[in-house]
Amino acid sequence: MSGIVVKTRPGASHLQHGVWSRYVQPIVVILLCLIAVGIPLWLALITSAKSQGEANLPDLSLPSEWHLLDNYAQAFSQGEVWRGLFGSVLVMVPAVIGVILFGSLAAWILARRSSRWAAVLYSAAISGIILPPAVVTIVLLLRQLGLASTPTGMIFVYMGMYMSIVIFFITGFVRTIPLELEEAARIDGASPFGIFFRIILPLLRPVIATATILVCLYIWNDVFYSFFVLGGGSTTTLQLNLFQIASSNLYQNNWNLIFAYVVISSLPLLIVFIFAQRRIISGITGGAVK
Template identity: 35%
Template sequence: MRATGRAPFRTYHLALYLFLVCFAFSSLSAFLWVFNASLKTNREFLTTAPWSLADGWRWSNYVTAWTNASIGDFFLNSVLVSVCATVLGVAVAAFAAYPIARVEFKVNNLVLMVFLLGLMVPWMVTFIPLYMTVDDVGLLDSRLGLILVYATYNLPLNIFVLVGFMKTLPRELEESAAVDGAGPTRTFLKIILPLLGPGLASVTILSFLNNWNEFFYGLVLIHTPGKMTLPLGLFQLGQAADYGTNWVALFSGIMITSVPVLLVFAFMQRHITRGLTAGAIKG
């Protein structure tokens, strides 16, 4: 019998597939329910059955949410903070990962472990000293302070992924560069960095998604409504809906928030998988 290269089908595979199908169906159902509710009027939402279809395609609800509910301001703040924090965090992680992965010194594994400890420290332990530090440097309730916090928040994972990816590159690259007279900085910028495409793509996408969806640190550090990001803005809209029954604006804001994230992940999923699995080739 010719080998197919596939693992034999087991009974538990069927149970696993059924579970994944049910999970996907529940997620898709919630997404479609929010989309349908965002096209209703407030009166229609409160007086009809939850799963009843909207009477019409009221795309004007999104325009109203963008302008009157300040979703547009929240969206621009999220873009500014997420993009700047992602670029800064990935750049610092790349420069930090290079000596850990490619330069032999006695404590490089210890330095990597110190960075990895950041993945194990819960946010409940850090938010009070972090709040006091940001307040002491005068960056409380500012977009710059939030950018710096988000950039450092993703450093441990970024460094871990990039170190694993850099270790897969052959050592002969640095040797050839040294023969040509290139120093460590030039070697990194001219030779190593161009080869980090999949790794940089994966950490960039993951960092952006984390920054886009982050809520708690933004809630602690940002107080002015005009500086809030989308998760904070949706929280404010949720509170307003509880007392003012403006649910349609909340659901429209949820759709505006989730669609960019879903599109980024759908088109970039292959790069995330390549970058995260590349480090498993070589220890």
């Protein structure tokens, strides 16, 4: 008994692959994004517009009576949003500028050195990506330096924490820049700092934009380290302020106000991320994977 051989057209597999890549794959990605991002975002928005009784049993249904403006106004006034926003900006802006500047300088030097010691230093510099900071040691050190519960101490902590990420991103990008540009500038009499600020730094704008946005996201959403470093001081951040008022009797069982505060504190960087997402992707693919 002879077997039956089924013949398929040569272009059938290509046609199926084209249908998958053009229609099925985008639909699957959109559904996954809706589940991972859309549902939590919808829950936060809807709960922030509900009454206290409905918000205590959070679900995805629309509120029976909308309290959107009242909840946001109450969260704004009682939650001291302006004070938390000032503290977040006061800590984030100097920390980001410092870590980008010094991280770029270190990445440029490490990328242009090929010795064994340079490789060891680079490994040590990016080790902070996988090694968690020792919180107790940091707090004790800041107390001895007189920087505990101060914005300056928090700025130095953030710079030390995220320096490894900046060096990792920018080093790979610097290696793609032709060395001949620096040699030509050196022949023309440019100093090392002149070469960096006039030639290297302008070429690093895509990856610097990526590193800046990522570090801003990390610092803006941080509660853990700010609690230990800034706790007990006069300076607070949006996320630390939310933790403190949610733990007190002010927002106890008031999930509508808590979610309203969450939405308010998330809006600034959410808007920045929406408009800067292309720069993030281009910076990652342009430097970190090379």
